[in-house]
Amino acid sequence: MSNRAISDQDQRTSAYQDLLAELNEVEDHLHTAIANLFPPFSQMVAAQLRNSQPRRRAAIVLTAGVAAPDNETVRSQRVFLGAALEMLHLAITVHMILADSESSDTPNRSLLGSTVLAGDYCFSRSASLAVRTGNSTVVEIFSDALKRVSEGRLRHFFDPSDDSYNEDQELFVAGATAAMHLAHTPAHARSEILRFVAGFAHLETSSLARVLTSSLANVLDAYQNDRWLALLSWQDDE
Numbered sequence: 001m002s003n004r005a006i007s008d009q010d011q012r013t014s015a016y017q018d019l020l021a022e023l024n025e026v027e028d029h030l031h032t033a034i035a036n037l038f039p040p041f042s043q044m045v046a047a048q049l050r051n052s053q054p055r056r057r058a059a060i061v062l063t064a065g066v067a068a069p070d071n072e073t074v075r076s077q078r079v080f081l082g083a084a085l086e087m088l089h090l091a092i093t094v095h096m097i098l099a100d101s102e103s104s105d106t107p108n109r110s111l112l113g114s115t116v117l118a119g120d121y122c123f124s125r126s127a128s129l130a131v132r133t134g135n136s137t138v139v140e141i142f143s144d145a146l147k148r149v150s151e152g153r154l155r156h157f158f159d160p161s162d163d164s165y166n167e168d169q170e171l172f173v174a175g176a177t178a179a180m181h182l183a184h185t186p187a188h189a190r191s192e193i194l195r196f197v198a199g200f201a202h203l204e205t206s207s208l209a210r211v212l213t214s215s216l217a218n219v220l221d222a223y224q225n226d227r228w229l230a231l232l233s234w235q236d237d238e
Contacts, residue, residue, distance in 0.1 A: 015226035016233055019062060022079055023234075026058045029083035030090075033125040041118040048093050054238040057089055058082030060172045060200065063231045064193055065179030068221040077133045077182045084129035084142060085175045091122030092149060092167075138178045145174035169201040189219035205232050 034045050065078030094115060123146075130142040152165035176197040180190050196216050200208065209232055217225050 011222070012226050012229055015223065016230040019059065019227060019230045019234060022062045022075070022082070023055055023058060025079045026055060026062070026083045026086060029080070029129060030086055033083070033087060033129065034122070037118070037121065041121065044115070045090070045094060045118050045122060048090055052086065052090055052093065054235075055082070055086055056168070056200075056235070057085045057171050057175055059231055059234060060197060061085055061175040061179045063179075063227050064176035064185075064197065065183050066224050066227045067183040067185075068224055070223060074183055077135065077138075078179050080129050080132040081138060081142075081175065081178055081182065084126050084133075085145075085171060087122055087126035087129055088142070088146060088149075089167075089171060091119050091126055092153065094119040094122055096153065133178075133182065135182060137181055141174060141178040141181070145171065148174075166201050169198055172197045172200050186219075192216055192219050205236055208232055 030049060034042065034049065037045055059082075061082040062078055065074065065081065067074045127139075127142075130139050133139070149167055149170050152167060152170060155165060173194060176194060177190075180193065185193070192215060196208070196211055199211065203211075209229075212225075212228055212232070216228065220228065
């Protein structure tokens with residue numbers, strides 16, 4: 001193997017390890033955010049947090065939010081954003097327990113009350129994490145994502161046959177949009193990345209890899225490209 005090939009492999013390995021390190025930081029923020037909950041809220045939220053693995057929403061943010069060149073400020077912001085998006089997903093998931101309970105013939109009022117409080121707590125922690133990016137535009141994007149996802153879930157609840165709504169795609173695109181704002185990604189690159197991210201919710205890894213090689217790689221620098229390759233490898237590993 002040539003020195004150049006070894007160097008490229010080392011860089012890709014480094015990008016993969018960097019992604020894992022940031023995902024671990026996201027995980028730490030999530031557990032810290034729910035640490036102050038008491039039973040029965042804590043068990044409910046902790047169970048839903050475990051079930052929400054893998055952290056694909058955060059992984060998208062941590063990849064789309066890599067700047068060129070990258071720096072510690074943007075890195076810290078995207079970690080907070082990734083945690084905020086995962087916490088938002090958790091909050092919505094907890095609230096959907098409420099919808100399922102209300103549709104039961106014999107709803108448990110104690111469970112309903114616990115679910116409302118636990119979901120609201122997660123929403124507040126999610127908003128706090130978004131605010132910690134220190135960027136008002138990101139908070140606006142985040143708020144709009146919450147509105148669209150909530151509306152989409154309600155439409156699907158009342159009409160389960162409507163398959164036009166894809167929550168993962170909504171959160172992937174919103175997260176990538178906010179992350180690229182933090183990274184000051186050029187406009188021409190943003191459009192290509194958003195097309196790629198929109199397909200992330202339903203395309204196989206092999207198809208995503210072809211898109212990455214054929215079009216997305218042309219608008220990325222070397223480290224950004226390696227991070228996207230790391231994301232695909234991580235998805236396969238999960």
